[in-house]
Each structure stands twice: as structure tokens, then as C-alpha cells.
Amino acid sequence: MKIIVDLLGSDKGAETIFKGVIETSKLLKDLYFVVIGPKEIIEKVNISDDLKNRLEIIDTKEYILNTEEPTFAVRRKKNASIVLGMKCLDKGEADGLISFGSTGAALVSGLFIAKRMENVERPALTITLPTNKDKMILLDIGANTDCTTDILKQFAIMGNIYAKETLNKENPKIALLNIGSENGKGTKVLKETYSVLENEDMNFVGNIESRDIFNGDVDVVVCDGFHGNVVLKTIEGSVKFILDNIKKTLMSSILGKIGGLLIKSPMKKLKKTLDYKEYGACPMLGLKKVVFKGHGSSDEKAVVSGIVSMVDYIKKDINLKIEEKIERGEK
């Protein structure tokens, strides 16, 4: 198996991502890599002969910033790492691509170059989140802001297969994000989607409110990209607000300071659990090729875990399973 790793555009720089590649190569001895980034940075790092034999470098310094309008940037920056990577992927030169740079650029170049699967209306960005029980998949988290019932139905179908394969659930519980748990709640599109999902061949358990997603009672939460993005960023903001406030509260009294010292190590562990950035990378479902997106602030360890998830995804042939299911559904 060969995978493409886009080294550019992450918060921690190309070297960190490349070091993640090196660590992964020690774990997965039969994996080949195409890394895209500045040759001078890559060649400065010492690597084993073993990895040298499994490594190709595509040399570029250009990449797309988070602040750039992705559609425009993907068209203009022909030598951007994600564009070169996606072309390489499209030509069949590798089995998957992982990027830690701009999400918009990965999505747009995925759509323009690797393209959607036949019959998939829109691809979905996914994320795996911790809950009080097992992990849970949320989709879409930002690829599509205005979704029709058909699009949401496809998200549910894709999420169902992805959860089956990666969360090891035989019959994943699929729920629709809404502002009330009863049928008949929410927007027109959501009411319609509820009835459509009830008749789909999946374990649809109804609406879920965002306050309940951490209970771990469902495996997949389906929503449009606006709502998913709002949920994700609200979690992020809440976690930061709470942990900052705990620190402030503890520092304001002597007992708090002593207590704070005693709980420092367990709290650090907890912070890692709560930080979904630590959960490696997630796929963009519905593209013809396997494209994974890791968080921009990923460290070496997160890069390793992201690549490992992608390799698992490729091995399980999840894209093919989605393609087959969507095609059958559309007949």
C-alpha cells in the first residue's frame, strides 16, 4: 500500500508531520509513502535506509493557507502541496491522501481533482468524538451548509457504513441532530429527513439533541455542515472556557493551588481525552479516492494515529462499500 502525506499547511510545520511519517514507517513495515513538501526540510531529517526505500518526495514550497478562499486558491496555486497530492492520488499512484492543512483546500481539491463518487450528491466531512461510552461519528462538520433531504440521507448511509467498519458495531444507531427529540421537530428539511430515514435500511433511532451526544447512546449523528460545525466549535469553545476557568478558580485560593498540584497529572490525561484533535484524522466520505483530514494542530503522535486510521480504512475497502450501497440505493 502507498499513501500520500501532505506535509504543508499545518500549525506545527512540515518537519513535525514528516517525523510522524517516520514513526509510522516503524509501525507499518509494508507501507510506502509519497510526501509532499520542501525537499530541503525533508532531507535535513535523518531517516533509516529502510524508509528511504519506501519514500518518494514531491518537492514544493507552495501551499494553501487557512485564510485563503479555497476554490480560488486551488485553481490558482498549481503547485500547492494539496493540489499536487490530489493529482497524484487521482492518477492512481497511491491508495489514499492525508492532509493536515486547510480543510477547505482539501475538500475543494478533492472535489475538483479526485471527484465525487457516482451518485453521491455531496461529500461529507466527518469527525470521531469521545462520549461517556464508546466513540461516536458526527457528519457533516462543514463541507455543506445548505443540505437537502437527499443529501442528509446519503450522509446517513455513508456514516452507517463508516461506523459499522470502524466502530465495530454490527448495527450502528443513527440519529438526526435536531432541537427536540420527538418527531416533528426542527426545520422543514429535518422533518422530511426524519420520515425518509425511518424507511431506510438502517438502525435509525430518531432525533438527538446536541446536549445528549456525549451520552454515547448513538453511534452516528447526521446533520448539515452548518449545524455540525456549530456543534464542534461550541464543544471546542466550551472545553477551553471550562478548563481555563478551573485553572483560574484553583489559582485563586491556597487550598485550590495545593489541590491543583495534586490533580495536575490526572487532569492532563483528561484534557487529552477531551481533545478531539488527539483522535487522529477523519475521512471525507463520498469522494472517489480516500482522503483523510487531520487537525491542523496535530503533533507527531496525532500524525501517526491519523495515518494508521487511514490505512485501516483503505484495508477495509470502505469507499467501495459506500459506492456499492449508494449505487444500489439510487436504482
Add this chain to the structure above:
Amino acid sequence: MKIIVDLLGSDKGAETIFKGVIETSKLLKDLYFVVIGPKEIIEKVNISDDLKNRLEIIDTKEYILNTEEPTFAVRRKKNASIVLGMKCLDKGEADGLISFGSTGAALVSGLFIAKRMENVERPALTITLPTNKDKMILLDIGANTDCTTDILKQFAIMGNIYAKETLNKENPKIALLNIGSENGKGTKVLKETYSVLENEDMNFVGNIESRDIFNGDVDVVVCDGFHGNVVLKTIEGSVKFILDNIKKTLMSSILGKIGGLLIKSPMKKLKKTLDYKEYGACPMLGLKKVVFKGHGSSDEKAVVSGIVSMVDYIKKDINLKIEEKIERGEK
């Protein structure tokens, strides 16, 4: 001044709400009360002669449950406490009404009985949230799921006045909830609303992502009721998830247990800060009459703080200010 207090439908029962009324009567010596609830419960509680002279009772046992479809229930349950209260308010027998029961029932009975202000398209549910700096107002948090640009514009106008008067800001910063901070992000309606708000007579500071609302850099966040509700319930879920996990983490080690004991009291204080239910009640903006909604789990203290906020709102004549502004805007 006379206010109506709906004693029924809250989690803690009519007696708790009534005890809150008693406490408030000690603070606000010139306030008159109409309480609506079961006479037998009210009369069981010992009250001072002073309060007796300022108290009217409307006797009813009927109320609308959270689980009932509010439009249907308000039409059918003629003797529900919120319906009787809203009728009393509509007749001009009091200056404001506060309820701790079903939000939907308060909203629907408000719309049907007290009615919208002239030229207000939709009323908005508000909430005041803590941030790292001052408090912040979020609206709408669930009254309207599908909002047009015009509706969102009115929410911004109403929120602006409400923030000016209650957060003591001369020129409150108004932001639009979106999934990116740049102009041009989000749904069609949001893009349109952005341009409209730029030309309004207010301190519009652009889009805000939900991860940033806790920074305290803006005073009012405007959004449709679906998005606001998702934000609010995600905060609620996140707070619970994090605090539960902290407890679990600390209980899993001896140092953690000791540390946990030491930080028990500051953590309890923090929990109260984070719990927006503690922030008393918030108005439904855009109704002809003053209607406040407190959280269903309000205790005596929260009831007091809710009534005090409402009295402040009435004294400042905020409804009149909104009415005048909206009318001028529509001309």
C-alpha cells in the same frame, strides 16, 4: 408594579417557585404579585401579613407539560396556569409575567394571547451567558427555526437595545453566528444578513464562530433559533461531560481523590458560574407584553434573580424602546 408568577410546570414544583416569590417580596417592598397555581399548596406556606396585602392568587392545578405540543395544548387547556396568566397580562392587570414551565407553552400563549408588537415579525427567546469578560446575550435560542434576513435583522435590533439597557454598554458589539469569521461565509440567508447589518445603525462587528463566544469580545450574538438552540444545548452537554469526566478521573487515583477533596469548594463555585440556569430568567423579545422565562430547574434563588431581572426590565421600559425602534426602522 404588579407581576404575574406562573408557579406550575417547573422541575422543582410550585412550592419552590412560591418560596422564591416570598424571598423576592422581602427585597422589593413595593412589588405586587399575582401567583397562579394550586391554592391548597400556596395557602399551606406561611407568609407575612405584608405579603398577604400584596398577593393575589389565581387558583388552578392545570398546566402544560414540556412534552406536550404547545400550540395544541394552549388551545385546549383553557385553565392551564400559563394561559390564565397570559390572559391576565393581556388585560393589563399586571406589568409582566414570569414562567418556569414549558418554554413552548410560554411562547405560544405569548404569541396567541399577549401577541407580537406591531411590525415585529417573530419574537425571540434570549439567554444571558457568562464569558471570560462580561456577560453576553444570545438570541434566538429556539423560538424560530427558519429565519429570513428580515427576522434576523429584527433580532439584532432587539438584542442591541436589550444589551444597551441590561449589560450597561453604550454601544454593544453585535455579531452574527456563523461558521467562519470572514464575510461571505455560511448560508445564503447569513450572507445576506451580514450585508444588511453592516448598514444598520448599530455596532455590527461581523461574524463570530461559536468557539469564540466565550472570549467575551462581543455583547450580542444573533442567530436563528435552531442554531442558538444547538449552541446552548451543546454547551450544556459539554459542561456536563467535562465535569463528569473530571470527577471520574479524580476518583481513579489516590492523589486525585485527595486533590478532589481540596478543590471541592472552589469547584462548586465554578459549577455555579458555568451553569447558565443560575442566571435567572430571560425575556422573550418582541411580544407586546413583558414575558420572562426562567429555567425549569430554577431553585428559590434563581426565582428571586429572575423576578429581579424582570422588574429591572420593566422599570427601564425596554419593550417601549424596542417598539419605537422597530417602528422607526419600518417606516
